[in-house]
Every structure is written in C-alpha cells, then in structure tokens.
Amino acid sequence: MEMTPAHWVYLAGLASLIIVMIARKNVVVPAIAATFLTAATFTGSVPGGVASVFRASLVAASELFNIFLIIALVTAMLAALRVIGAEHRMVAPFRRLMVNGPVAYVVLFVVTYVFALFFWPTPTLALIAAILLPAAIRAGLSPMLGAIAIAIAGQGMALASDYVIGVAPGLSASGANVSADLIADRALILSWVVGLVAMVMSYLLTVRRRRPSLATAAEGSPEMSIAHRTELAPVGAAAGSGSGCTSDQLGHALATKQPPREALEDGAVSTEAGLDDGPTDEGGRDRRAKLFAVLVPVAFGALLVYMLLGRFTDLVSVDDGAGAPLVGGLAALLLLAVAVTSDRVRALESCAEHIVDGLSFAFKAMGVVIPIAGFVFIGISDFSGRIMGLAEDATAPGFLFDAIRSVQEHIPNNPFIIMFAVLLAGMTVGLDGSGWAGLPLTGSLSEALSPHSGLDTATLAAIAQNGASWTGGGTLVIWSSLIAVATFCGVSVVDLARKLFLPVVTGLVLSTVVAAIIW
Secondary structure, three states: OOOOHHHHHHHHHHHHHHHHHHOOOOOHHHHHHHHHHHHHHHHOOHHHHHHHHHHHHHHHHHHHHHHHHHHHHHHHHHHHHHHHOHHHHHHHHHHHHOOOHHHHHHHHHHHHHHHHHHHOHHHHHHHHHHHHHHHHHHOOOOHHHHHHHHHHHHHHHHHHHOOOOOHHHHHHHHHHOOOHHHHHHHHHHHHHHHHHHHHHHHHHHHOOOOOOOOOOOOOOOOOOOHHHHHHOOOHHHHHOOOOOOOHHHHHHHHHOOOOHHHHHHOOOOOOOOOOOOOHHHHHHHHHHHHHHHHHHHHHHHHHHHHHHHHHHOOOOOOOOOOHHHHHHHHHHHHHHHHHHHHHHHHHHHHHHHHHHHHHHHHHHHHOOHHHHHHHHHHOOHHHHHHHHOOOOOOOOOOHHHHHHHHOHHHOOOOHHHHHHHHHHHHHHHHHHOOOOOOHHHHHHHHHHHHHHHOOOHHHHHHHHHHHHHHHHHHHOOOOOOHHHHHHHHOOOHHHHHHHHHHHHHHHHHHHHHHHHHHO
C-alpha cells in the first residue's frame, strides 16, 4: 500500500494526540489541527481543509448524537427523582445488610455496581457516599476500603462495560464498524474478570493494615469520610447555607472539575429545586418517593431481563442496537411520570427544564469527543469522503488502515501480542482522565489490526475499551473522577490510586489472557 504525504500527516496527528493525552492536556486543539492538515494535504486545498474541520465534527456529531441523547434523558430522569428524594430511598434498605466489615465491603461493592450500571458512576457516587458509606464505616469498614469498593465497582467495572446504557460500546463501535452489542457482551465479561480480581486483591492487600476505629475517627479527623460527617447532621442540612451545595452538586462539581458553588450556579440540580408543593404536601411527596423508589429499579430490571432474553434466547426478538433506544425511551417515560405526579400544574415546564439540563450536562461531559471522533473518522474510508467533500465516485482514503496494511508484514503475527498491544493502546488513550474520549480511535485501531491477527474486531475493541475505561474512568489516574471518590470517602487520592494500581493492572492482564482463551 503506497503511503502518501497525507498518510504521514495523519499518523503524525495521531501521535500528537497520544502525546497530549499522556501529558494530561486537552486534545481538542491537536485533533482539530490534525484534521485540517490531513484534509488540506490530501485535497491540496486550504479552503477544503478548513471546510473539512467543520464537516468532520458534523459527521461525528450525527454518528454520536444518539449517545448524547441517552445521556441527557437518563440525567434528566435522575434529576426528577432527586427532586422528590426517591434516589435515597432506592438504596436505604441495603444499610440493614451491613453487619460487619467484610459483609459491608461486599454489599457496598455490589450495590455500587448495580446502580452505576444503570445510572452511571458519578450520579451514583454521591448517593452511595451519603447513604451507604456511613453505614459501612459503622459496621467496621475502613474509609479506604470503602473508597476501593466504590471505585472498583463504579468507576471501574460498571464503566468499563457500560452494558445497560451502552455509551462506551457505542463509541467503540463507531470506529470499529461492528455491532455495539457484540462489543458490550465481550466488555461485560472482561470487566467482571478485572473487577473480581481487583476486588479480592485490594481487600487482601489492604485489610492487613490496622483500620482506624470509629471512636478515633472523630469529626474533623483525616479518617472521617465526608459522607460520615454529613450523616452527623440532619439530612436536610446538606443543602443548607453552611455548605452552599448538596452532596450531589459536589459530585457534579468534582466530576466537571468545577468548584461546588460554581457548579451549583452552572446548572447542577439542587435537591431543593422544584419542591414547590409546600410543607403541606410532605406526606404526598413521601408516598411518591416510595413509589418511584420501587418503580424505577423494577422497570430497569425488567428491561435488562428483556434485553438479555433477546440476546441469548429466542423467547423475544430484540433488534441489534435496540438497547440504547429502549433505555432512553424508558428514562423519558419515567421522567414524564415523575414530573406529572410530582409537579402537577408545572409538569410541562419542569419536564422540559430537566431535559434541557440533561442535554447541557451531556454536551459538557461528552462534547470533547466530537472533534476527536471527527479526526478518527477522517482516517476511515466510510467517512473520509464525506468529510473532505470528495465526489461520490471517488475512492475515499482510509489513512489508518492503509498505514497498518503497509507495515503489516513487520507486525508480529501473534494474536496474544496484538491483544496486549491493543490493551496498552487503550490504557494510553485513557491517560487523559476521561476514559472514553479515545474509544473511537481504539475501535478503528481494532478493526485495522483484526484481519492481520485473525482476531475478532469486537474482542479487540472490548479489550481496548476496558483498558481505557479502567485507566481514565477513575481507578488508576488521580486526575480522573477518582478524586471525587477519594473526596467523598475522606481519603488521600494518591494513596487510593496507589492501592488500586497493582490489583487493577493484574486484573487487566488476566482479562486479556481470558479473552485469548475463550475468543
């Protein structure tokens, strides 16, 4: 395969993105610059390169908008549940199960995983830290082990597969050109391997240290978690004038790297917002909270069962890729139900406000992916022609695939080596601290390497997705959402990352070995 100057420009841009990610800097600028230079070099036209920058983001946005929409709808539903206090009631019953430290560790791990799988780790974090973590500490679990359980289950295992909502598999599939459901199935199994290995290893390596007793963890001491200190005050005081924001707002602020008060002013949803029924309707609000605390988990649980039956049996028929639309549609209907029953005459306005806030959050959280995906897409022949405005009968270049084909005789023809190379690539792009920004890139890399290695593209994409998510999602690097976990649990983020490093990396290595054996 003949390499043109445009191929080399694209590869140089790809290298610059990886270097910037390793340096923990924002990759939007190099992505836009690399897109312009690649298009201008290939077309020989500066105006063509300028137009390609816009078209690249437009193509990426059109391909990924379904992901933004599902984030918006789920976030809007959670905001509506938060207004009536239903999200707290969903996890409160699990407090009774925490009879001692080891049991509390397992309960905290399982509950965090289940809720993060359906509602994502960041919204779940504030909820778990405020309700379950204090109970776990009272049962004898150290704040550090609590932080480890939350990080592995939520920021790691749930995020790595994103099996229910399907954002991560969708991003990987956008570059890999394979079914998102197929990537999700493989990523789920790999995430279980990593999570269980990391969970057991972390406990065994940490439990030997003497845990501070509850008596010595007095309020204001380093050992006392934020969640535990919050429990000492009345529940309603969390949003009082003393703190300036709720625990949910603090989680949003930490996840978006904003000061808590700025996050409150910038659209974070307060638990006080929308409670306009007045004190005379406390009983009705409590009944609605109980109703939706049961209805929402049951509805999503039934949806998950339906999706699993459609994937693995012939009892029901579920179209490929129907998971995300089903989750988004169910979230929208539940949002409508909460708004109508809770806000009454303001239901139309409050429902629209929640959706607008959800869209705002979605673009703040994932907007950086669009220019990066645009650069990745210009290297894929299915999109490059549209991006650079080529004629319909013209041969569209695939810069990344052409480059790999040109050197494929020098690539070791060893599937095991290629699997670990893809894992390393995923961990590298995850160093930016987001975990998902580079998934279109690792997906396209998996598709390019698949024919040479004889491996399934979905398997390689799932391995890379796990590497990126576990690294940048919030378990290995301290500039990720791991800082939110550490802050809520009242532990050092550096110490937390250090304790997670060996168990998580061991789990990633073993999961790659498992992938080599079963696929």
